Amino acid sequence: xxxxxxxxxxxxxxxxxxxxxxxxxxxxxxxxxxxxxxxxxxxxxxxxxxxxxxxxxxxxxxxxxxxxxxxxxxxxxxxxxxxxxxxxxxxxxxxxxxxxxxxxxxxxxxxxxxxxxxxxxxxxxxxxxxxxxxxxxxxxxxxxxxxxxxxxxxxxxxxxxxxxxxxxxxxxxxxxxxxxxxxxxxxxxxxxxxxxxxxxxxxxxxxxxxxxxxxxxxxxxxxxxxxxxxxxxxxxxxxxxxxxxxxxxxxxxxxxxxxxxxxxxxxxxxxxxxxxxxxxxxxxxxxxxxxxxxxxxxxxxxxxxxxxxxxxxxxxxxxxxxxxxxxxxxxxxxxxxxxxxxxxxxxxxxxx
Numbered sequence: 145x146x147x148x149x150x151x152x153x154x155x156x157x158x159x160x161x162x163x164x165x166x167x168x169x170x171x172x173x174x175x176x177x178x179x180x181x182x183x184x185x186x187x188x189x190x191x192x193x194x195x196x197x198x199x200x201x202x203x204x205x206x207x208x209x210x211x212x213x214x215x216x217x218x219x220x221x222x223x224x225x226x227x228x229x230x231x232x233x234x235x236x237x238x239x240x241x242x243x244x245x246x247x248x249x250x251x252x253x254x255x256x257x258x259x260x261x262x263x264x265x266x267x268x269x270x271x272x273x274x275x276x277x278x279x280x281x282x283x284x285x286x287x288x289x290x291x292x293x294x295x296x297x298x299x300x301x302x303x304x305x306x307x308x309x310x311x312x313x314x315x316x317x318x319x320x321x322x323x324x325x326x327x328x329x330x331x332x333x334x335x336x337x338x339x340x341x342x343x344x345x346x347x348x349x350x351x352x353x354x355x356x357x358x359x360x361x362x363x364x365x366x367x368x369x370x371x372x373x374x375x376x377x378x379x380x381x382x383x384x385x386x387x388x389x390x391x392x393x394x395x396x397x398x399x400x401x402x403x404x405x406x407x408x409x410x411x412x413x414x415x416x417x418x419x420x421x422x423x424x425x426x427x428x429x430x431x432x433x434x435x436x437x438x439x440x441x442x443x444x445x446x447x448x449x450x451x452x453x454x455x456x457x458x459x460x461x462x463x464x465x466x467x468x469x470x471x472x473x474x475x476x477x478x479x480x481x482x483x484x485x486x487x488x489x490x491x492x493x494x495x496x
Contacts, residue, residue: 148405149315150273150435154196154428156375156401157269159413160393161193162186162420164383165227172351172386182383186416190227190390192266194220197431199270204434204444208274208286210244210293218242229263235294244293251296261300261358262391264291265365268308269398275308276315276439280330283312302336303358307365307395314402315439320370343367351386360387365395375400375408 166187167175175182198216206212214236221228221236234254235247242250268287275283284305291304309330313323324344331337339359342348348363364382372378378400382392400408418425437444 145405146315146439147432147436148407149402150432150439151406151428152401152404152408153269153311153315153398154401154432154435155406155409155414155417156397156399157196157266157394158189158193158397158424159186159409159417160379160382160395160397161190161266161390162188162417163379163413164389164391164393165190167383167386167389170386170389172384175384175386179384182380186413186420188226189421191225191229191232191263192390192394194225195263196266196269196394199267200273200431200435200438203270203274204438207443208271210247210290213290214242214244214247214293231294232263244289247293248289248296251292251294255296261295261297261303262361262388264295264300264304264358265307265361265395266391266398267291268304269311270438272308272311272315273435273438276312277441280309280312280326283308284330299333299336300358302331302333303362306331306336306340307358307362310366310369311399311402314399320403324370339363340366344370347371347381347385349385350382350388350392361391361395364392365399368396369399369403372396372400375404376410376413 163184163186167182168190195217198220199213202209202213202216217232217236218238218241221232235250236242267290271286271290272283275286278286287305287308288301291301295301306327310323310327313326318326327340328337331340336359339348339362343363343366347367348360350360350364364385368378368382372381375397379393379397382396383389385392406414434444
């Protein structure tokens with residue numbers, strides 16, 4: 145059953161990203177005119193899928209080690225991915241490989257607030273797998289530290305925690321009602337409580353100026369999880385809402401895939417993914433084995449690199465020329481209030 149859930153999570157997240165990526169930053173009204181043509185054929189992978197694979201490989205090999213994660217992100221940014229948001233570029237596009245402590249200090253000083261924070265939710269997926277045997281308090285601690293490496297903002301941290309807790313509960317077999325009760329007991333901020341409750345009753349407005357805020361992606365995923373009528377309609381609804389369509393569809397696909405298993409995903413979409421990314425799908429069994437080992441707390445060797453041997457990926461051998469000749473739009477940066485940071489979790493020291 146766990147492997148069925150992991151397969152659904154993995155394929156749901158990748159498919160959501162690939163289906164949403166061609167329509168990134170489009171307005172909902174614009175897409176409504178061509179609704180029948182949207183969300184049926186996967187496009188290219190974005191940074192969502194690549195960071196998912198990067199985190200999976202990193203935690204499987206090194207455990208929950210934030211210095212190792214920082215090194216992996218630095219190598220990824222140095223490979224000149226075709227799509228890269230401005231915060232990741234600024235944080236990891238340095239000559240020197242940063243340590244987790246350095247990232248923590250920079251995050252306070254640079255104060256990115258909630259800019260480009262939607263990517264934070266996808267980043268938590270591998271961390272949830274590596275923390276599946278942990279309690280909610282430990283998971284919250286790990287997610288908070290990982291989030292603060294790039295976004296030292298309280299709301300961003302708690303939104304990432306809520307998404308991680310939801311996925312954690314689903315993979316541990318909770319029902320939708322049990323997930324709801326758990327989230328209600330875990331939410332601290334009144335604004336996030338309101339956002340989560342509103343997500344139950346209505347789909348959020350994703351077509352807005354701060355479309356890259358991770359609260360929008362959280363609301364979209366939770367609404368489709370609780371109220372969606374199926375995997376296909378939920379993914380297409382997340383895309384047609386506009387905004388950060390790749391993120392919104394990816395985090396929605398991950399939740400639905402983890403809850404229902406891979407059987408909820410149409411074979412036509414799985415076949416389309418296989419045709420577009422044969423190298424990835426050919427290794428999907430190995431990737432799922434790594435994910436399962438990660439859930440069981442077992443260390444395993446690196447079996448797949450997101451930036452290598454992946455035809456048509458935005459991190460392919462010719463990605464640098466693609467990046468120069470046909471750059472993708474980058475998510476805008478922003479400013480906000482700086483919050484206090486937290487110490488390195490004991491789990492990081494244990495795995496160092």
